[in-house]
Amino acid sequence: MGKGDKKSKRGKIVNGTYGTRRKRKIKKRPTAEERVSIKTKK
Template sequence: MGKGDKKTKRGKINRGTFGARRPRIKKRVRPETKIDIEKKGTVKP
């Protein structure tokens, strides 16, 4: 159980892989990036 073990977190870090023991951290989308303040909606007459 250590660096050579495929199933442990330390082994995943050593190999540079991901899995159930070391899932990838997903980037969260910030609300500021979704809404553009610069863009203004056009008003229909």
């Protein structure tokens, strides 16, 4: 367990990888209705 461990969160951070221990943050994409409303406002 440590920086070289591929299964630990610290090892994932050091290696720059993602997995079960280190999830990616999901970017919220605007829905189709939101995109249309944004375009019409301007």
